[in-house]
Amino acid sequence: MTAAVQVTQTRSRGNSDIWQVAVDCGADIQDFRTALASIPTGTVINRIDFADTGCHLRIGMTGPHAPRVQKPSPRPLIPxxxxxxxxxxxxxxxxxxxxxxxxxxxxxxxxxxxxxxxxxxxxxxxxxxxxxxxxxxxxxxxxxxxxxxxxxxxxxxxxxxxxxxxxx
Missing domain, CATH: 1.20.1280 (Monooxygenase)
Incomplete structure (x- = not known):
């Protein structure tokens, strides 16, 4: 029996990882949570693309191995x-x-x-x-x-x- 949600890392480039999440149409939220738990802690989701066919989605993430660059606020406040x-x-x-x-x-x-x-x-x-x-x-x-x-x-x-x- 296959899992209702499968997570696979399809590409890793620099500080960006692409994970593919295949969701069976009958999957529940608990299956989804369990599958996402396999992604390393500290990963930040920055893009989600839904496929036109089936129940597939691609999630672009920045992995925990990526350097953490603190970006300035887009609108810093002057005291x-x-x-x-x-x-x-x-x-x-x-x-x-x-x-x-x-x-x-x-x-x-x-x-x-x-x-x-x-x-x-x-x-x-x-x-x-x-x-x-x-x-x-x-x-x-x-x-x-x-x-x-x-x-x-x-x-x-x-x-x-x-x-x-x-x-x-």
Whole structure:
């Protein structure tokens, strides 16, 4: 008498194994569980294909012998409590902005932002959210310092006196 469910390893390549599970149409769930128990522990199912004919299915699995690579989250979360600039970072940003002219302030912020944008994107893609948060925090400190500088320049700026009547 043959088993109601038969499991055979049909191919093994690198860290991917293909197992074929033949299920007789009269098999119950206990037969299926018993057959799947023969697959090594730690195997991860990543694909199941059902055959058009009969009761066969192919299961693509990553076996336990495969190297376990921890993949970053597809959408890593940046901790918002890490985004507030520290007083030291704000002071360092003020020093960088303080030596620039009014128009130079925008150039400094633009150049720094462009330089850090690539680092931020790379950090987020690799899942290094703490590095991304540190870079974003630095840019926020730079922006805050630039706004402070702009506001200070605008408040101390004297207005030109109106031209005298009849003078062009």
């Amino acid at each position: 918002t409590d890490e985004l507030t600039p520290t007083p030291e970072e704000l002071e360092a940003a003020r020093l960088q902005i303080g030596s620039a002219s009014a128009m130079g302030t925008y150039a400094v912020v633009g150049a720094r932002s462009a330089g850090h944008a690539g680092l931020i994107v790379a950090a987020i893609r690799s899942g290094n959210t703490y590095f991304a948060a540190a870079e974003l925090r630095w840019l926020l400190a730079l922006d805050m310092a630039a706004r402070e500088r702009r506001d200070a320049l605008e408040s101390t700026e004297t207005t030109r006196p109106a031209p005298a009547a009849g003078v062009r």
